[in-house]
Amino acid sequence: MADGADNKTHFGYKQVEKDRKAEMVADVFHSVASKYDLMNDLMSFGVHRYWKRFTIECAAARPGMKVLDLAGGTGDLTAKFSHLVGETGEVVLADINDSMLKVGRAKLHDMGVVGNVSYVQANAEALPFPDNHFDIITIAFGLRNVTEKEKALKSMQRILKPGGKLLVLEFSKPQNALMQKAYDFYSFQVIPRMGSMVAGDAESYRYLSESIRVHPDQETLKQMMLDAGFDQADYVNMTNGVVALHRGYKF
Template sequence: MDFAGKDKATYVKETFNAIAGRYDLMNSLMSLGMDKRWRRLAVQKVGAKPSMHILDVCCGTGQLSMELGQAVGNHGSVTGLDFSAKMLEVAQKSLLQASNLGNIQFIQGNAMELPFEDQSFDGVTVGWGLRNLPDLHQGLREMVRTVKPGGKVVSLDMAKPSLPGFKQAYWLYFEKLIPLMGKIWANKASAYQYLHDSAREFPAQEELARIFAECGLENTSYHNLAGGVVAIVSGTRPKE
C-alpha cells in the first residue's frame, strides 16, 4: 500500500483529519444507511449494560461511543479515544447536540500505547479502526490489557464476502465507485482509495478471530453482516 513516502500512522492521521467533516455522511452513503444498525449490534455484542465502563478505541467521530453511552446510562461511562484531532472535534460537537447518553468523554491518544491502567474497563470496542493500526497484534494486546477478566473485546470492521458473484461485484464497486464518491462528497478520492486498499489487506474475519485468540482472548467468533461485507469479531478475556 502506498503511503506517499510516510509511515502508516502519519498517513492515516493526516487522511482522517482531512475527511473528518464528511466522514459520517460518507459512512451512511457507503453502507446504504445500515451503519447505525451495525453499531447497535456491536454494542449488544460487547454486552454494554447500565453502570458499565466501556472503552471505544479509534472512536473517530464518536458514533459508536454514543451508542454505547445510551446502553451504559448516566451511572456508567464511555471513553472514546482517537489520534485524529479533527475527528474528535466532530465527535465533541455531536456529543453537545445529543442528550441522555450517559457519561462520555473523548480523548486524544495512541491505540498502540493506551493511557489506561490494566483491567480498567468492562468492555472494549473498536469500530472500523483495527485495519488502520500500524501493528494489529500490538493494538489488540493493548485492548486485552485494559479490559477486565470476563470482559469482551469487539471489533466492527470491513470483512471479506465469499459468495461467488457477489464477492466480485462488491470488490468492483469498492474499487471503482467508492473513491469516486469520496472525490465528489469529501473532495478526497485518495482517502477512499486507501479505504479499499486497507480493506483488501485486512485479515478476513476467520483469520481475525484467530488473531484475537493469539492475543489472549477466548471464545473468539465472528458474525457476518451484509453478506460478509462487514463483520463483528469478538473475544473474551479469560477469568483469572
C-alpha cells in the same frame, strides 16, 4: 536495527515505513472528518447503522459499566453506550486523530450526550489506561488502520477486565465470488468518485478501499485475537461477509 522488510507495512496497496503509517492515516482522516458521517451513509446506503446496532446489542452494556469506544471517531457507538451505562457508568471515546475527536465531541454535545463521556486522544498500540479497567471495548472500522495490529490487540486485552469482552467491527472478506466481484467494482470504481464529489478527496477513499483488501480475513483475525491472549474468540458475518463482528472474551 530492523532490516528493510521488517520495517515496512502496508498503506493500502503501498509499502511504507512503519513509522510513517500513523501520520499518513492521520492525513486521510483529517481530510475526511467533516464529511465522515455523510459519506458513511452514502457509501453503505445506511446499512452501517444496522452493523453498529448489532454491535451494541452484542455488547450487552448495563448501567454502571465502563466502556471504551476505541477509534470511536464521530461517536455513533459512544452515544448509544452513554445511554445504556447511565449516570453510574463511564464511556471513553478514544481516537488517535484529533480532527475526528473534535467532530465527535461537537456532535455528541449537540445531541446532549454529556456527563458520563470523556474524550482521549490515544494510540491503540499503547493505550493509556490501567490494567483490567473496562468491561467492554469496541473498535469499529478502525483496526485495519492500525500499524501494529498485534500490539493493539494485546493492549486491549490488558485493559479489559476479567469477564469483559472486545468487539471488533470491521470490513472483511465476502463469502461468495459474485459478491466479491460486485464489492470490488463498487469499492474501486464508485467509492473514490463518490469521495471526490462529496468530500473533495478521491485518494483518501481509494486508500480506505485498499485498506480493506489488505486487512486480515475472518479466520486470521480470530487467530490473532487468541494469540493476543483472549481466552475465546468468534465472529459473525454480516452482509455476506462484507463486514464481520469479531468477539473476544477475557475470563
